[in-house]
Amino acid sequence: MNNSLTYEEFLKSLNSFKPTVNDCRISNSLVMLQGKWTNHVLFELCKQDSIRFGELKRALPEITNTMLTTTLRELESYDLVNRIQYNEIPPHVEYSLTEKGRDLIPIFYEIYKWTLKYGK
Amino acid sequence: MNNSLTYEEFLKSLNSFKPTVNDCRISNSLVMLQGKWTNHVLFELCKQDSIRFGELKRALPEITNTMLTTTLRELESYDLVNRIQYNEIPPHVEYSLTEKGRDLIPIFYEIYKWTLKYGK
């Protein structure tokens, strides 16, 4: 059932993918990456096993508290990111990629290669 | 210069990628796919060598004229799509992927595999 096509098979069967929007699960996946900050945050999370809210904020100096929180909550809702809260003094929170999130890395790798070829 | 890293090398060097937004060329690439209709249109264009405006419209019944035009113009501006106009009676226009656009297909393939594993 879950046998994936090889790249060659994928190319040949492209036109058998349903054209209508609702049936296009591939495009639906991209919706998860559509937020302005989504991929920046995901990419930071790729870099280390876990990272704190404040570290993320320093890594992305242009993001606001509101947007960082909103983005992280969205990624949690997609089950791409884990949030672990430590109720110590001072309290802190660690964010990390789930397995589902880490499995996005091969996509980033293809984007990396494309960018190397065409990026400005 | 343009030697790309292997996937293993890519993984190891992830944390050497610059964290700041402006330096993150990978994330900049994703901006091109951020429009609500962008990836749907690109995906339709992957399926055949060239396609007419009206065919695209029928393939994506929920898109409006305005958004289809806007999206195509945006893709043209990124040099992902060619537009060829035939001044016959009746006039028609053919859209096709550029080489740069076709080189996005490996990215779609990775998204396809990810979707197969995790898509709802």
Place this chain on the structure above:
DNA sequence: CTGTATCCCAATCGATACTG
């Protein structure tokens, strides 16, 4: 057939101030 022009609405983004 392949678009534009116009107008409106909704969602997103951001700045600032404040809190458990």
Place this chain on the structure above:
DNA sequence: CAGTATCGATTGGGATACAG
């Protein structure tokens, strides 16, 4: 430390009508 609340600004998307 890691957020939330509020409000205003900006952007993007959509409906409709019309044009080359």
